[in-house]
Amino acid sequence: MIGWHPKEGEGSISQWQSQPINLPPHDKLPPGPWEEALAPTDPRIHTGVLARRLPDGRELRGRIVETEAYLGGDDTASHSRGGRQTARNAAMFMKPGTLYVYQIYGLYFCMNISSQGEGAAVLLRSLEPLQGLEVMRQLRQSQRKGPARPPKDWQLCNGPAKLCQALAIDKSFDQEDLASAPAMWLEPGLEGPPAAGDALVCSTRVGISGDWAHEPLRFYLRGNKCVSLVDKEAEQALLGQEGPGGGGVGAS
DNA sequence: GGTACGATCCGG
């Protein structure tokens, strides 16, 4: 069981509760400051569903299948490195569940959820589209230039900027509280907690350079088609942990 | 005020 489970009532991040982690690779995480940062807005929120209501009432949903943790202070890859707090990253320092949306390359947006720990946040990297795929496709296509072949289902949200495009998430969501935002919220996975065999791969973050580039702070569901980048080596190591003849089968 | 660059994506 991955460390989340819903309590009674409508799904929202404030109603999710952290559970002890009892499956690898969670307990294989090397000791470090991330131990504490991984709760209560845990980057391992996989199988949770991000829901979005558009202004016209249409609803979009996607299962979270890939995330990255960014810590504060020591994490040189984080926007909050060195404890730097600016107008842009202020949301990283707000209460867990606060959205941190920033623009990158002048073109795209990336979405984070503030997590426990000073200046810590979780970057949403990939979703498995569940509802509103045609709308997502439209949103993705409309922001492209010339005529392009429509993206396959699995590539609608397989990247941090792609998922923002597909769900129409922009800077206006920055500093919003995910627990009370009317247009976006988090729900428990439709199929409940992941099966014990669902393996969560722990790998290095994407597009990072520097001292912290090798830290195992990216998490994704093994075997899921929508994951943006597969780490064959990390998956091999996972197999080792599961032991010969045992362990789970990849998810969907 | 000036400048360099980025937690990305797309197309050739």
Next chain:
DNA sequence: CGGATCGTACCG
């Protein structure tokens, strides 16, 4: 592999 494209950070 290069270009798009601009807010932000940092320097002076």
